[in-house]
Amino acid sequence: MQRSFISRRNFIYRTTGLLLTLWAGRSLAQARWADMKLDITFEFVGGSGRYRPPYVAVWLENAQGLPVRTLAVWFEQSRKGPRWLNELRRWYRSNELTEAVSGPTRRPGRYTLSFDGKDDKGNLVSQGDYYVCVELVREHGPYELFREKVTLAQTSFNRSFNLAGELKEVSLSYDRQA
Template sequence: MRPTTFALLGGVIAAPASASTVTITIPKQDVAEYHRPYVAMWVEPAGGGAARTVALWYETKKTGKEAGTKYLADLRSWWRKGGRSMTVPADGVSGATRAPGQYSVKLPDLKPGQYVLNVEAARETGGRELVTLPLTVPAPNARAAGKSELGAITLSAR
């Protein structure tokens, strides 16, 4: 009977925690020339380590040698954390820029532990902003807010 108990215990230890949902608000800007922001969202261990890109919104309709990827380096923190080595478009991660509003993104399953959720936005003829949110898995609800390029960012457990 011990193998059954061991298998059950091993399953509990190795199973990833259930993912959470992040809601990102892109505020409406009162400016003469508005461009939708490029946005990158990634998770990394709190003590340092490899970053995992969760979402990347950039100009996908441009054509040419570099298309909209030319300006991904403007997402400076994300770019340094691993964006420069990422091949885009990345299935399930990248997509078109978003208009002002609220958008929900599901986080991937993560092992229990401490992480940092990062959301960065950069806008042509606009600003750049990075919002970080401590994340504990299994995740409790959490909230942070940007000041200009990003609005409220909420994290809710599924």
């Protein structure tokens, strides 16, 4: 029976080669995202009378529809807790609320959020197909969900969508960072 013998030197060379390969692969993934950014601009309008600002969630899902990154969740929290948060149906069923992205409701207007290629844990994600989601719900008001498939690669794009509800417009701009 013949045994395979690995010398210390050979072991160090192989381990170093493996580590360099893993590091280079990670560096390539970082380089792909290092200079690209997705800006999500959306506008919503207000109602009349005793208007209550809507709850809004903005996030990205992977091609399978699983959450990748929550960019913002705007809601009102009273002494009773976040009463209407579960009305953000799609976001609520598969995401956890974090203080890092949550904040108070906003008045009608135009807002821009950016995605830098990292998931909720801060890890770089691979380029490919994703869904951009903007969900808006207002107490005793409408429910709206914007969900659009985009391919995030090396090709820049600008898309604009005019909508009919309180969520009037969503614009997606994927380009190199300035």
